[in-house]
Amino acid sequence: xxxxxxxxxxxxxxxxxxxxxxxxxxxxxxxxxxxxxxxxxxxxxxxxxxxxxxxxxxxxxxxxxxxxxxxxxxxxxxxxxxxxxxxxxxxxxxxxxxxxxxxxxxxxxxxxxxxxxxxxxxxxxxxxxxxxxxxxxxxxxxxxxxxxxxxxxxxxxxxxxxxxxxxxxxxxxxxxxxxxxxxxxxxxxxxxxxxxxxxxxxxx
Numbered sequence: 677x678x679x680x681x682x683x684x685x686x687x688x689x690x691x692x693x694x695x696x697x698x699x700x701x702x703x704x705x706x707x708x709x710x711x712x713x714x715x716x717x718x719x720x721x722x723x724x725x726x727x728x729x730x731x732x733x734x735x736x737x738x739x740x741x742x743x744x745x746x747x748x749x750x751x752x753x754x755x756x757x758x759x760x761x762x763x764x765x766x767x768x769x770x771x772x773x774x775x776x777x778x779x780x781x782x783x784x785x786x787x788x789x790x791x792x793x794x795x796x797x798x799x800x801x802x803x804x805x806x807x808x809x810x811x812x813x814x815x816x817x818x819x820x821x822x823x824x825x826x827x828x829x830x831x832x833x834x835x836x837x838x839x840x841x842x843x844x845x846x847x848x849x850x851x852x853x854x855x856x857x858x859x860x861x862x863x864x865x866x867x868x869x870x871x872x873x874x875x876x877x878x879x880x
Contacts, residue, residue, distance in 0.1 A: 719751075
């Protein structure tokens with residue numbers, strides 16, 4: 677890991693294992709079982725005994741529902757010197773790597789396990805605007821919120837797609853793209869993503 681300026685972590689940290697459960701639209705396992713399975717696969721890939729993990733990282737709720745404590749119990753972690761959480765969601769995955777690097781270089785941990793477990797069939801589906809609010813149709817609800825969402829939810833920006841649309845519009849304006857050019861650019865993204873997925877046996 678390097679910071680573009682001085683390579684402060686190069687040669688001192690490494691990603692040594694990756695784990696993933698089978699992707700499914702209706703998993704039989706609980707979200708905790710999915711988390712434990714993915715973590716065990718990552719640790720096996722790295723050749724690390726679960727008892728030697730001394731750092732845990734996850735996204736904050738509601739993006740992650742499996743607690744640090746649940747994994748400590750289920751993996752048999754003996755001595756946890758560092759635990760951390762990162763806000764936002766999938767677009768912030770790089771931040772988890774930086775947190776892990778910081779934990780290792782500061783001496784708080786030597787083996788950091790970063791995880792995320794989602795079972796959307798048993799809870800809210802991410803990206804569904806109609807499920808962002810609870811209790812009935814949006815037109816029948818009052819929105820009383822604070823924090824960052826006060827700048828988005830009152831204007832029905834409830835799901836990542838709505839925010840990405842704004843980013844796309846900004847990109848079009850800054851690069852002086854026509855709608856046809858922008859559609860072509862988005863088409864390239866979709867084609868590339870499918871090409872990447874086709875190279876992964878477990879992808880849906």
